[in-house]
Amino acid sequence: MIAWFIGVLGIAMIVGALAAVHLKQTVPAIIAAGIVSLFASVLYLLLAAPDVAMTEAAIGAGLSTVIFLYAVYKTRSGESEK
């Protein structure tokens, strides 16, 4: 059962990663990358690495997603000024 769940999570991560690469718009791509991190953190938890799972959930899925969004916002507002 847990092996199936791990497999499903792995496939979901690959799908999310492909979406992050292939999506044309930046913001959905960032969200997809955050989703990959979220699945990864659940996967770490299942693979008995709660320490890494906490880091991945807080930094990978939470902070870095928002930092990317802030960065995109900043670069875009610079472009529109010209």
Added chain:
Amino acid sequence: MIKRAIALFLVLFFGYVFTTLLLNWHPWTELIGVARYYVSHELTELGATNLVTAIVVTYRGLDTLGEVTVLFLAATGVSVLLRRTTITLPSPGPKRQSSEILHTATRLLTPFIVMFGAYIFINGHLTPGGGFQGGAVIASAVLLLFLTNPHQALNHRILKTIESLSGATYVLVGILGLFLAGGFLDNRILPLGEPGRILSAGAIPIIYTCIGLKVGTELANILENLRGPATSPVLEENEGRAQ
């Protein structure tokens, strides 16, 4: 043509290397080498019930100091790069107020999230988690504040003081280990105590508290720098209240 041949050769070469690696791979059925030593000796040597913490803070303490330094440099770089450009953007229309749900949830949850972050790094030697995780959780509370109120200001003097004090304490504890115990960042400068107690495992709780505070303040600083300076909070707040 040559480029393609080289590419094909590289692909085939790496394919060969990885196939042989995969075919000859057998899962380890027992711990070997240094891992076995850590698992069997850690509790009596260092007294931390969370093995990961003992490895991260003590056995591989220098790496952790390096990681903290890297994060510090990253935060400094962000603030240097973003401070220099004092962008005076024409504000793109009035910002939409965040929803009532977000406001209420933030007011309710922020203290608990900060407390949970502190819990994670104080209990780093007992339960999963530690300085980095706790610091990141605290920073996510700051992020929640920013999401609710884009003009939330942080007290830089307090942040700076906490950040530099905790960093200095971390290095100082490490140097004390050099004189009082077995080496740099040795946690046995304090009595190990009874494993499982909150005041046990020597200096690990002190070190992880320092790391937690440092990481939390640094990440909060990065977030604030990326968000941009708090502009005219009074005006917008009044507008928000008037509505």
